[in-house]
Amino acid sequence: MTDVLTKAEKFSGLFEQLRAATAGEPQWLTERRTRGFDSFAELGLPTQAMEEWRFTSLKPLQETEFTLAAPGAPVAQEVIDCYSYAGLEKHQLVFVDGIYHSELSSIAKLPKGVTLMPLRQAIVEKEDLVRQYLGRETNPDKHAFTALNDALMQDGVFLHVAAGAVAEEPIQLLFLTSERGAGTAANLRNLVILEESAEASFVETHAAAGTDAVYFTNAITEFFSAKNAKVDHYVIQRESTSAIHISSFHAYQERDSVVRSHTIDFGGGLVRHNLWGRLDGDACEAILNGLYMLRGNQHVDNFMWVEHMKEHIPSHELYKGILDDSSSAVFSGRIYVHREAQKTDAKQTNQNLLLTDTAKVNTKPQLEIYADDVKCTHGATIGQLDPQAQFYLESRGVPRNAARALLVKAFASDITERIRLESVRNTVENLLNERLGQDPES
Amino acid sequence: MLEIKGLKAQIEGNEILHGLNLTVNPGEVHAIMGPNGSGKSTLARVIAGSEDYEVTGGDILFEGESILELAPDERAQKGLFMAFQYPVEIPGVSNTYFLRQALNSIRKARGLEELTGKEFLAHAREKARLVELPDDLLKRSVNVGFSGGEKKRNEIFQMAVLEPKFSILDETDSGLDIDALRIVANGVNKLRGSDRSIVVVTHYQRLLQYIVPDVVHVLVDGRIAKTGGKELAEQLEEVGYSWVNGEMKTAQTANA
Numbered sequence: 203m204t205d206v207l208t209k210a211e212k213f214s215g216l217f218e219q220l221r222a223a224t225a226g227e228p229q230w231l232t233e234r235r236t237r238g239f240d241s242f243a244e245l246g247l248p249t250q251a252m253e254e255w256r257f258t259s260l261k262p263l264q265e266t267e268f269t270l271a272a273p274g275a276p277v278a279q280e281v282i283d284c285y286s287y288a289g290l291e292k293h294q295l296v297f298v299d300g301i302y303h304s305e306l307s308s309i310a311k312l313p314k315g316v317t318l319m320p321l322r323q324a325i326v327e328k329e330d331l332v333r334q335y336l337g338r339e340t341n342p343d344k345h346a347f348t349a350l351n352d353a354l355m356q357d358g359v360f361l362h363v364a365a366g367a368v369a370e371e372p373i374q375l376l377f378l379t380s381e382r383g384a385g386t387a388a389n390l391r392n393l394v395i396l397e398e399s400a401e402a403s404f405v406e407t408h409a410a411a412g413t414d415a416v417y418f419t420n421a422i423t424e425f426f427s428a429k430n431a432k433v434d435h436y437v438i439q440r441e442s443t444s445a446i447h448i449s450s451f452h453a454y455q456e457r458d459s460v461v462r463s464h465t466i467d468f469g470g471g472l473v474r475h476n477l478w479g480r481l482d483g484d485a486c487e488a489i490l491n492g493l494y495m496l497r498g499n500q501h502v503d504n505f506m507w508v509e510h511m512k513e514h515i516p517s518h519e520l521y522k523g524i525l526d527d528s529s530s531a532v533f534s535g536r537i538y539v540h541r542e543a544q545k546t547d548a549k550q551t552n553q554n555l556l557l558t559d560t561a562k563v564n565t566k567p568q569l570e571i572y573a574d575d576v577k578c579t580h581g582a583t584i585g586q587l588d589p590q591a592q593f594y595l596e597s598r599g600v601p602r603n604a605a606r607a608l609l610v611k612a613f614a615s616d617i618t619e620r621i622r623l624e625s626v627r628n629t630v631e632n633l634l635n636e637r638l639g640q641d642p643e644s
Numbered sequence: 645m646l647e648i649k650g651l652k653a654q655i656e657g658n659e660i661l662h663g664l665n666l667t668v669n670p671g672e673v674h675a676i677m678g679p680n681g682s683g684k685s686t687l688a689r690v691i692a693g694s695e696d697y698e699v700t701g702g703d704i705l706f707e708g709e710s711i712l713e714l715a716p717d718e719r720a721q722k723g724l725f726m727a728f729q730y731p732v733e734i735p736g737v738s739n740t741y742f743l744r745q746a747l748n749s750i751r752k753a754r755g756l757e758e759l760t761g762k763e764f765l766a767h768a769r770e771k772a773r774l775v776e777l778p779d780d781l782l783k784r785s786v787n788v789g790f791s792g793g794e795k796k797r798n799e800i801f802q803m804a805v806l807e808p809k810f811s812i813l814d815e816t817d818s819g820l821d822i823d824a825l826r827i828v829a830n831g832v833n834k835l836r837g838s839d840r841s842i843v844v845v846t847h848y849q850r851l852l853q854y855i856v857p858d859v860v861h862v863l864v865d866g867r868i869a870k871t872g873g874k875e876l877a878e879q880l881e882e883v884g885y886s887w888v889n890g891e892m893k894t895a896q897t898a899n900a
């Protein structure tokens with residue numbers, strides 16, 4: 203059985219099924235799917251023999267047979283309310299089992315120059331733009347999950363903000379997996395195009411809505427930030443602890459643009475985030491924040507590759523992890539500074555707090571520098587709660603669990619404080635409290 | 645109020661307290677003096693419930709009940725307080741936020757209503773004035789970036805907020821200039837009362853001019869070697885600990 207698993211047959215049934223369902227698609231897209239599928243057949247799933255996958259086993263993915271979800275699975279309103287953020291209901295796109303659910307979604311009147319719709323619709327209505335940008339930053343010939351996504355992509359969000367336009371209200375995306383979604387593979391594809399001086403902000407939530415079973419999310423998001431464009435991006439990952447969640451986030455930045463991203467993981471059984479940044483314009487800026495709080499046997503792997511290609515570019519990556527029980531995390535980041543990228547100011551930090559002796563972290567921030575006038579630092583720490591600090595708090599009357607919670611929240615505060623949207627910040631803080639056995643903040 | 649009987653405590657296998665006896669009655673102020681390394685901080689930390697130490701003999705009774713089995717927070721909830729010789733810096737945890745949680749868990753344990761943020765702040769501001777602690781230190785992370793003197797004042801501020809029945813202050817006077825010493829001593833004196841007991845651990849007679857003790861003990865090598873009135877502190881200041889040591893040796897030899 204197992205030797206079938208790394209090969210493409212595993213997903214070929216899905217591919218045939220999807221091919222029938224997408225027969226009316228434009229020729230270029232069908233070709234992209236075929237190329238993706240062939241490439242995946244050749245590449246197979248990554249193995250731990252590959253340096254980039256050394257500490258992450260895809261066994262749970264190999265061991266499951268996946269199906270394609272049918273559209274229209276019901277999700278109760280309470281579930282939507284539980285995962286959505288107060289004040290961000292204006293533009294709310296809900297995807298259930300990987301497919302856009304129009305009844306549960308609402309898109310209010312958009313400012314001039316802003317186009318927001320599911321990708322499926324954009325393929326029809328905005329074909330030229332989709333064709334021009336989709337896949338520009340990805341490489342399906344080299345990366346198996348990209349190939350798989352090309353072959354099986356079903357839906358996602360499409361956002362285009364014309365030059366000078368501003369999507370003032372944050373856009374909320376809910377990717378939910380319903381009871382019917384158990385055992386399915388959802389290949390999400392998001393495309394975000396910001397023209398010169400455009401601005402937008404996004405909150406993306408991935409969550410289980412009524413299933414504890416294994417399911418597989420393979421998401422790709424491509425971001426194009428033209429000159430002086432600004433984008434804030436939040437991912438809050440709350441999948442079920444059996445879920446397999448693979449994501450790739452590609453950001454292409456032109457001069458003076460700013461990308462601020464936050465990747466926050468509470469859920470998932472096996473999680474891998476790939477973050478690719480190509481900083482291709484003078485003085486553009488990338489602020490990449492991450493927080494993971496894991497328990498049980500959860501495993502989260504953050505892989506990151508940030509290329510400085512022009513001058514005067516600051517990039518700052520701060521990823522912090524809190525690991526309980528037998529959970530494990532991997533961080534591998536590389537900042538690659540091209541010869542032209544003088545005056546680079548790059549900083550990459552990964553800090554981890556282990557709450558037990560059985561939690562594990564492998565961390566490796568790296569620099570590769572070909573310019574000579576740069577300021578680059580990187581660092582990683584793995585530590586435990588300070589017992590003296592804990593004793594201090596307890597000796598004043600704070601119970602042990604509450605004292606631990608205070609210290610853990612203090613550790614996470616570097617990241618939570620950077621969350622600019624208040625309702626998102628509150629939710630993250632409440633999730634931390636919940637994890638730490640504390641009541642939500644009054 | 646507090647009764648310590650034959651207390652033996654060790655750390656990493658080294659016995660530091662070798663059968664220590666000490667009784668502090670309600671309303672009394674005691675001073676403990678003694679050479680470096682004699683076990684004064686050990687005693688304070690064992691009373692507060694530090695798990696770094698193992699108690700291998702004797703007992704500590706608070707209001708007649710043994711507290712050895714209680715966790716540090718439970719001891720605090722019963723009304724015990726220790727001011728640290730070296731207050732710990734805790735980045736990211738704000739002074740008032742944590743102290744409100746501390747006070748509320750103490751109040752809860754005593755069956756009192758918890759204080760709202762507003763009520764707590766009013767209470768905290770009043771106590772901060774008592775030790776002349778600047779308002780901005782209330783909001784800052786616990787002890788982070790505080791000067792040595794500010795840290796010590798913060799300890800007494802916390803004591804004032806929590807209103808413990810029994811406090812042991814471990815060298816709260818060390819590192820204080822004369823003004824700060826007066827402020828801290830004032831704060832402590834305001835907390836004196838017929839139902840409160842305080843033990844001050846100090847190397848300096850100077851503090852005892854401000855906080856006049858009822859009883860002075862000399863702790864040498866893990867035992868109380870001498871107990872007397874406030875004049876004992878003055879004697880010590882003049883001649884040092886050597887004569888106490890000498891007496892101890894003689895006593896031990898006599899016992900043997």
Ligand SMILES: Nc1ncnc2c1ncn2[C@@H]1O[C@H](COP(=O)(O)OP(=O)(O)OP(=O)(O)O)[C@@H](O)[C@H]1O
Binds near residue numbers: 660682685686
């Ligand atoms: N982890 C440890 N292992 C062994 N001995 C220790 C350990 N920690 C402390 N000690 C010893 O315990 C003894 C008592 O220390 P303690 O801090 O109680 O002294 P002290 O009377 O408070 O001194 P000071 O006046 O300098 O504050 C010292 O000899 C010290 O070296």
Ligand SMILES: [Mg+2]
Binds near residue numbers: 814
């Ligand atoms: Mg000491």
